[in-house]
Amino acid sequence: MEVLDLDKRPKSKLELDPKWANICYTCGTCVSACPATGLVPGWNPRTALRAIALGLEQEVIDSKWPWVCTLCGRCQFKCPQGAELLKTFRKCRTVRDRDKVPGSLHKGTMMNIEKGNNLGIPRDDMLHLLASLGAEMEEDDEHASCPGFYVPVDQEDANIIVTMNSKEPFAEPDDMKFLWRIFHAAKESWTVSSTNWEGVNWGLFSGDDESMKIQVERVLENARRLKVKTILYPE
Amino acid sequence: MAFGDHCGEMSRWITAQCCENMVEMVDNPVDNLCCGAGGGAWAGPYAKERIDFGKWKADQIKATGAEMVVAACHNCRDQIKKSLTKEFDLGIETKYVWELVSDSLVIKPWTKTEITKARKKRNAQFVRDGVDLEEL
Numbered sequence: 001m002e003v004l005d006l007d008k009r010p011k012s013k014l015e016l017d018p019k020w021a022n023i024c025y026t027c028g029t030c031v032s033a034c035p036a037t038g039l040v041p042g043w044n045p046r047t048a049l050r051a052i053a054l055g056l057e058q059e060v061i062d063s064k065w066p067w068v069c070t071l072c073g074r075c076q077f078k079c080p081q082g083a084e085l086l087k088t089f090r091k092c093r094t095v096r097d098r099d100k101v102p103g104s105l106h107k108g109t110m111m112n113i114e115k116g117n118n119l120g121i122p123r124d125d126m127l128h129l130l131a132s133l134g135a136e137m138e139e140d141d142e143h144a145s146c147p148g149f150y151v152p153v154d155q156e157d158a159n160i161i162v163t164m165n166s167k168e169p170f171a172e173p174d175d176m177k178f179l180w181r182i183f184h185a186a187k188e189s190w191t192v193s194s195t196n197w198e199g200v201n202w203g204l205f206s207g208d209d210e211s212m213k214i215q216v217e218r219v220l221e222n223a224r225r226l227k228v229k230t231i232l233y234p235e
Numbered sequence: 236m237a238f239g240d241h242c243g244e245m246s247r248w249i250t251a252q253c254c255e256n257m258v259e260m261v262d263n264p265v266d267n268l269c270c271g272a273g274g275g276a277w278a279g280p281y282a283k284e285r286i287d288f289g290k291w292k293a294d295q296i297k298a299t300g301a302e303m304v305v306a307a308c309h310n311c312r313d314q315i316k317k318s319l320t321k322e323f324d325l326g327i328e329t330k331y332v333w334e335l336v337s338d339s340l341v342i343k344p345w346t347k348t349e350i351t352k353a354r355k356k357r358n359a360q361f362v363r364d365g366v367d368l369e370e371l
Contacts, residue, residue, distance in 0.1 A: 035268050035269060035271070035288050035291045035292075036284070036288055039284045039287055039288060040284070064281060064284075067274075067275075067276075067279055067281065068276070068281055068284040068285075068288070069274065070269045070271060070272070070273035070274040070276050070288065071273060071274035072268070072269035072273055072274070074265065074268070074269070077265060078265075102279050102280050102281070103275070103278050103279040103280045104278050105275050105278055105279065108278065124365075127364050127365075127366055128366060131361060131366045131368065134357070135368065146342065146345075147344065147345060147350050148345040148349055148350035148353040148354065149353070150353065150354075150356075150357035150360070152356070152360070153360060153364060154360075155360075165309055167309070175331075175334070177337070178331060178333050178334040178336075178337035178338075179333050179337070181337045181340060181342070182333060182336055182337055182340065184342065184345075185340045185342045185343070187345075187349075194364070200309075202275065202278070204275075205274055205275025205278070206275065234333065235308070235309060
């Protein structure tokens with residue numbers, strides 16, 4: 001086995017302060033706290049943090065550990081030394097090459113940047129779907145029907161602007177009616193934006209801080225443009 | 236009724252208003268474990284790990300003996316409803332907290348004046364956006 005010379009550790013992509021090697025007591029509290037312990041052979045919060053502290057961070061970045069970890073933060077919460085495990089594991093996602101981000105997270109993030117929602121639903125399709133679901137709400141007899149209901153789009157000066165989760169218009173459109181029925185019963189003044197309405201911020205999950213920020217700015221921009229003071233972000 | 240999140244007292248209070256018998260998942264919120272689909276895992280390719288992770292949550296849900304579990308998050312709801320219920324034979328109903336509220340509502344119908352006013356605004360919106368109600 002090759003001896004690790006701690007003075008010759010490569011420059012950390014994770015920008016982890018070298019003193020972290022001493023902060024972690026290797027007590028294993030994080031391991032006990034973590035429901036993902038045992039799911040990826042060789043890796044758990046402690047071995048991952050130790051490997052990073054010892055200059056072997058690329059092994060952690062290349063492993064599937066940071067992606068099987070759900071970033072729940074229980075390890076960090078329980079750590080008696082205050083090690084920022086959650087932050088470190090998310091950073092491992094950030095520094096991975098974008099074409100190696102597993103699953104559809106990066107693809108969806110790029111789709112969102114380009115088209116305004118993770119699944120690339122066109123504006124006109126969305127407007128017609130909202131109108132059509134609104135008409136169903138007026139007649140729906142499974143639950144109480146809601147005559148007078150429609151989905152207010154781009155309505156200025158509403159009390160609340162609501163983001164939407166693209167999975168719902170795409171696959172489970174009726175699930176949007178739960179929230180709408182509450183607004184109808186409360187006679188709430190609300191609206192949605194016709195563009196950039198996505199509420200699911202996959203940049204958060206893929207570790208893409210720049211895209212995450214763009215998404216947040218869009219949500220804020222919609223509220224400012226329509227002069228709405230409250231953003232409801234049901235994610 | 237069991238509430239499955241660590242997202243706060245407000246959702247807990249709302250759930251309690253809709254159900255006569257709400258039970259807590261665990262005594263201490265920090266022990267209310269992640270469902271296993273958080274952090275983007277629901278959209279990720281590691282299904283086996285997601286399900287094995289979710290076994291912890293499935294066991295917690297089972298231990299409540301509840302007939303319905305309420306989630307305040309899309310990922311938790313999908314993981315419990317579409318995956319864990321089947322994988323671990325939970326025999327439980329899963330709802331979003333806002334779905335529970337929606338199902339609990341007794342809606343007072345709007346007056347004719349309110350309906351007419353809303354439809355007028357709706358029609359103006361459809362004209363502006365080029366949506367033809369007849370075509371729907």
